[in-house]
Amino acid sequence: MNFALDALWWRLTNPQVRDLASILFAPPLWQTGCELPVRDLVGEHGFRYLIDLNDNPDFRLPEDCAHPLLGKYAENVLAFWLANAPHCRLLTRNVQLFNQQNQSIGELDFIAEIHGRLYHIELACKYFSATDGQPENMVGLNHSDTLLNKISKLNQQLNTHLPSEWQTAQRVSVVRGMAFSHSGSLQIGDVFAPNTWVGRLISDWEDDDFQEKYWYRLPKNGLLSPARVSGSLKMTAADVGNDDGLVAELALRPDGYWHEIQRFMLRK
Structure with a gap:
């Protein structure tokens, strides 16, 4: 997936707004059969609202949106949208659910209008x-984290019995992220969405072609949106090293910034 070909990433410059845009516009990683359509999530005036946030030099997400865990940060970003977008109203989030024995059976992420x-x-x-x-x-950087287990868990969450006041709620998913393979392609079938973001899986930098390019090691909470960094942050392959993690290949664009054009997962 060549992120730089999408004009959205040329237009948005605020890193937090770019993260928000990824939650809103990125294709699903896998298909649940009950995806929340982008047109509903963004709404008729949502794109204009997003641009206004980006163009406001003082805009920052609320401080409590920050979180060391990527999943929680992503939840906080979506919560901001549901609470503030003109067509949305966030009613509640992270609601603990219990069975008849008062045992926790998980939590629901959001109830919203x-x-x-x-x-x-x-x-x-x-x-x-x-x-x-x-x-x-498919596994994560933590090898105990597998795609099939996550799919199963999400299906359970989507089919959880809801409290009576929300029984009429339509159950929907917002699935984001990326999948990586050695070739940079996927076996598209009943699982992966046809247009999902795809990167390459490598174990080292032995390929001579890698030595001639510039890179940026993505921080744990810098994975949501395509990287856009100043020249002072670009790296050589030697700078990146061989530790497990996600790395963006960079290209210089007319705005003077180095933009992600391809993403790699380093995993031994």
């Missing part, structure tokens, strides 16, 4: 890789 319609929204934001690109072999 969009265009006046009640939704139960579950968010997932994950990064998985497999050498062959097959869904059953």
Whole structure:
């Protein structure tokens, strides 16, 4: 996926607004069958609102949006949108659910109104890789984190019995993230969305072609949107090193910044 070909990433310059845009516009990583359509999530005036946020030099997400865990940060970003976008109203989030024995059976992410319609929204934001690109072999940087387990867990969350006051809520998913394979392609079938973001999986920088390019090692909470960094932050392959993580290949664009054009997962 060549992120730089999408004009959206040329227009947005605020890093936090770029993260917000990724939650709103990025394609789903896998198909749940109950995706919240982008047109509903963004709404008729949502894109204009997003641009206004970007063009406000003083805009920052609220301080409590920050979180060391990427999944929680992504939840906070979506919560900001649901609470502030002109067509949305956030009613509640992170609600603990219990069975008849008062045992916790999980939590729901969001209850919100969009265009006046009640939704139960579950968010997932994950990064998985497999050498062959097959869904059953996909794991995260933490090898105990697997794609199939996450799909199963999300399905359970989407089918959780809701409290009576929200029984009429439509159950929908917002699934974001990327999948990586050695070839940079996936086995598209019943799991992956046809247009999902895809990167390459590598174990080292032995390829001579890598030595001639510039890179940026993505921080843990810098994965949501394509990188856009100043020249002082670009790296050589030697600078990046071989530690596990996500790395962006960079290209200089007319705005004077180095933009992500391809993403790699380094995993031994």
